[in-house]
Amino acid sequence: MKTENLLDSHPLPPGSFGLPWLGETLSFLRQPNFIDQRSQRYGSIFKTNILGQPTVIMLGPEANHFILSSHVDCFSQEGWPDTFKSLLGRKALVLQDGEEHRRNRKLIRPTLHGSALAGYLTTMEQVSLAYLKQWERLESLTWFSELRRMTFEIASILLVGGKPGEDNDHLFKWFCELSQGLFTLPIHWRWTPFGKAIHARKQILIYIEQAMLQRQKTPTQDVLSLLMQAKDETGQGLSQEEIKSQALALLIGTNSNTASMLVCFCMALAQHPEVLHIARTEQHQIEQTSIDASLSLEQLKQMIYLNQVLQEVERCYPPVGAGFRRVIKPFVFNGYAVPSGWNAMYSIIGTHTDSRIYVEPTRFDPDRFSADRAEHKKMDFSLVGFGGGTRNCLGFAFAQTLIKTFAANLLRHYDWELLPGQTLTLNRIPTAHPRSGLQVKLKKLEAVT
Ligand code: HEM
DSSP states (O other): OOHHHHHHHSOOOSBOOOBTTTBTHHHHHHOTTHHHHHHHHHOSEEEEEETTEEEEEEESHHHHHIIIIITGGGEEGGGSOHHHHHHHOTTSGGGOOHHHHHHHHHHHGGGGSHHHHHHHHHHHHHHHHHHHHHHHTSSOEEHHHHHHHHHHHHHHHHHHOOOTTHHHHHHHHHHHHHHHTTTSOOOOOTTSHHHHHHHHHHHHHHHHHHHHHHHHHSOOSSHHHHHHHOOOTTSOOOOHHHHHHHHHHHHHHHHHHHHHHHHHHHHHHHHOHHHHHHHHHHHHHHOOOOTTOOOOHHHHHTOHHHHHHHHHHHHHSOSSOEEEEEEOSOEEETTEEEOTTSEEEEEHHHHHTOTTTSSSTTSOOGGGGSTTTOGGGSSTTSOOTTOOGGGSOTTHHHHHHHHHHHHHHHHHHEEEEEOSSOOOOEEOSSSOEETTOOEEEEEEOOOOO
């Protein structure tokens, strides 16, 4: 059937556009169960109006397969909110399409994999251990903000050659302001979150520009330097604008998402001592190390149970709740037609709670990812915390290495206790984290002999 006829022969998806102009934006930003409530009422595809756009939200592995694999030609990356696009910059990989995306993904890939990644491990471990040592001296700590600081320090050193100290503190402050503006109303006044975020973006770009000038004189081994040296098959590299945008976007991807996954990992293990016990036993079986011994990529691969725990954290608390697209060709899904010009969102949270795939989806159960059960393999695109298809997360290996390095050291050398009287309900914006920020007391374990 011709695409223009689809709209005549099929109804639009069920749902509501909400209020004029605002649509359902405020509920979307503020209600953690926005998608859950509507999918219970309307099913696996429904319409709404959020962030200034008529939008269709689609849930489940079939929807992910449709958007991320079988019908990619119906979608473009234009669908990310205007605030997100303005702050990342049009040249960021996540916002590029077609040939430009394919070429740039190939150019950026080696900077986050293989020998480059192996070279980042020592910094990841040294910074993690330094933070753990600082935190053990505190009476209590609010872990999310500290983990954001730590992951930012690692990211800024490895991506743009940031130096711990005053420089990095400025960069981190701008970075937090930028993150606050990613998913908000696009009102550009000096005092609005978006206005402050635009200012912060300019400051970070100035920092990156200066770092690029230094690397032109003296190349280094960080991602920025590798991006500046990268060449495609015709000998062409990335433009200055692209390098700046890509570096900024990589910083955002690393910091907000990785800190989110780490804080949810720490929360889940504090709530499930039986899981913590198995994860710690595995660490002791891999190798009895002293606090100063370093981990290898080979050892990280042996952490099978830790991997299952992290998959369960990804399932239950995905840092990114959804992926946005713009519909560029009308399509029909589950009997409903969606016109071009609308936005489409694949819901990561909605997929991860699908009871057709996950047994008792509300239960925290890392064993569901064991080789015997492998619930996520029943259907493709069932675990999509890092996206899927040709646009899956390019930083997956980098994030996994960072998270496992930190988690292994935490399990081997520390215990932690949740402080009473805190609210652990999840905030989802800009990335998932417990509302209290996770207040804990960290205790050093006696060395195992
Ligand atoms: C726990 C940490 C992370 C999570 C949960 C995460 C999640 C995601 C998701 C869901 C996507 C797909 C978005 C879409 O479908 O449009 C994505 C894309 C991407 N991520 Fe990550 N990410 C993480 C860490 C990182 C890190 C550390 C980096 C870089 C150092 C990174 C770089 C990227 C890039 C470049 C893309 C765009 C890929 C493309 O469009 O081809 N991410 N990420």
